[in-house]
Amino acid sequence: MITVTGHLKTDCSALKKLLPAEDILTFSFRADGGGEFTVLFADAVTDKELLGEQVVRPLLRYDGAPAASEVGARLTSPELKRETDLNRLAEEVLNGNPVLLWEGADGALVTGLKKVYARAVSEPPTDVAVKGPREGFVEDVKINASLVRRRLKSPDLRLETVVIGRRSRTTVQICYLDGIAVRSVAEEVKKRLENIDLDVVPDSSYLSHFLAAKPRSLLKQVGTTEKPDIFCAKLAEGRVGILADGSPIALTVPYLLVEDFQSSEDYFVPTYRATFTRLLRVFALLVAVYLPAFYIAAQLFKLQLFPVKLLLTIAGSIRNIPLSPSLEMLLVLLVLEVLNEASIRMPKYVGMALSVVGALVLGETAVSAGFVSTPAIIIIAFSGIGLYAVPNLIEVTSVVRLAMLLVAGSVGTYGIVLLTAFLLFYLCVTENFGTPVLAPFSPLVGRDLRDSLVKYNLSALCLRPETLKSKNKRRLRRVK
């Protein structure tokens, strides 16, 4: 450990040696009392106006003894920290917090004058709600923490900070409600995060990889949300949340599959409506995954699955198609995936043109040219729309849909049954942080079914989910 010596020039040059970058600036000045001071700061991430107001100006008129306590008392900055380790001081400078050194100092003062460049809090594009709060997380962890703190004004809300990334030094905050979240889960999260020896953490999704019990698994094992209201609701249920600096996506553990079939809006609309929409999402997802596969399997192996009239229509449509049904479906699916990928990445101005080219020109001409049949396009379109009914599961379901299609084309309906059996079993045995992913269905937790695919009235949800094993079980006291 290299410590502050008290010799201003020596300390400054030692710090400059640790921070040779050109954007690390020094500003030296002499106070009225003759004391010499130097401030080290990172140019782009320090609020220089505040630095002048809260540090330099008060010290210019300072004529007292240069001791840390007295110097500190003169500064008007509310966030002050004394530090002697030069390495830690260098870290603070890189974080945007200027470091104040002076001749004869027994330590340096770190001032919290970081300049925060953050976009305004706005509605997240991935989770739009017609009813309910519209705030979304932003890239700054402090703003995100403030959004959480504003909703949970409880002393039980714990925000533990971990710094991850050898070079990025990303601030990660572990949030949980003490007494509600299972302590061992919070500790395990912290342990797993602290064990990460990564160079740079660009986004929270990097962390989810390390939080997952089976990192190579196809299934999602960490919950994600961009909305503080959902995040807080999950904390209140007993989950542990993770906020990472630079990412608007917050993580939550333990993750249950059923979470992705729920939306924040479900809690702001009548229960029958919430239940209906949740079941609709399940139906949409099943259609998205199984419809193309069953269409192929029926055409190739089991024509009885079609009603006679529909069979005749399909037969008429596919009569002159040169491709086999499975190849045709794969081709249409591939086109859909390419269009989807392109429409996400391309500039917004060309989006409309792409829609016209993709949907009208490509689709229409492919059918009239006899490359693909109309039923195939309809089925893939329906499947594509269905997939977006559960946006958080798109990565998984699109792969499963492709696998189903391949299996249906090669083995037929029995292949679909076997792959479903495998997925079901895999879901049943997967768990993370001691919580089964398929709960409350497997293992069956009767009470938790009240807020699963069905949604009971709020008064029936007076207890926290049993699956999450919270010690504090009651969240709603009965009205007398």
Next chain:
Amino acid sequence: MSNKISVRQLCFFLAFVAPVGKIVLLPSRLVHFAKNDLLLPAALQFALQAGIVFLVVLLSRKGETLYELLRNAFGKVVASILFVLFACFFLFAALYPVQEQKLLVQSVFYDTLPSLFVFAPFFVLSAYLCAKPLFVCGRTWDALAPLSTVAFAGLMILSAGEADFGALQPAGASGFPAILKAFAYTSNWFCDSAFLLLLTGRLEYRKGMAWKALLSYLAGALAVLFFLAVYYGIFSDIAVRQSFAFAKISKYFSAVSVLGRVDYLFIYLLGLVMTFYCVVPLQASATCLREAFGERGKPALYSVAVNAAVLLVVIFTDLRFLSFQETVTVKLFWIFPLFTVLVPLLCLFLGRSRREKILR
């Protein structure tokens, strides 16, 4: 993850999963021997098995696995030998359900008879499942229960209206010897108690568990008996020829001609449940080998060995199903009551003698 199977999971297995294995070829075999009296031998089998299920679940009060019970009574070597015998029995017991499943797949899931290749992926899945510990099954049963209920109820709704239950009359017309024959020669479908024996010590024992298991088994039995009644009510004299009963009984429903074979959705769902049911004896066999040989081999090794053995039998008996059926259900039928009735009863005495030893 709890490494025990809960009361609920056991009940779900007995009420919703186990009955599914009894609605494929069993109905036509019962009619083959007992004609319109098919309900009587089935009911007798269910009654006998229900009693054994009750006793076996009671045995798990001690919290010891079957292997531990045998080891404590006879020593490690004898226990291992007995467990190898158990493994052989379960392997033998798995042959018929797997063949049944294969025939079902070939005739119901495809318009034209496909090659054996389409059934081969079953063994890949089975090998994966068999490598997992037995208690993992409990969670699967939780998930399968609603699927099984929906599928079974759907099929019954579509078919019950078409049944003429009068066809079951007059009761007892086929005579006692025929009923007895049907009772004996359908023993291979009633191996649930032997499997439960293996679950001893792996159950999260609670007070009243045996009664709950008994009632669940009887609920499943009632569902199967109702199915048999509907089946005979629909097909009557030609029932003996209707091998894959559950895939056929709902096709006469009037809406099916308009909507297409919507009943296939239920049939596929039952096929899914059946897949897991077929794996049960294979899992049991792999588990027995694992316990008999200890940690000397990896679980996957036993799993692959068991599945490879069954696959070989399936390949060699592919076109000789009738003689295979005759061998398993008629010539070697006595093996089943030996392991599903006699051995569980003997195990009860084993448990008692050990308890007495402790008391002494």
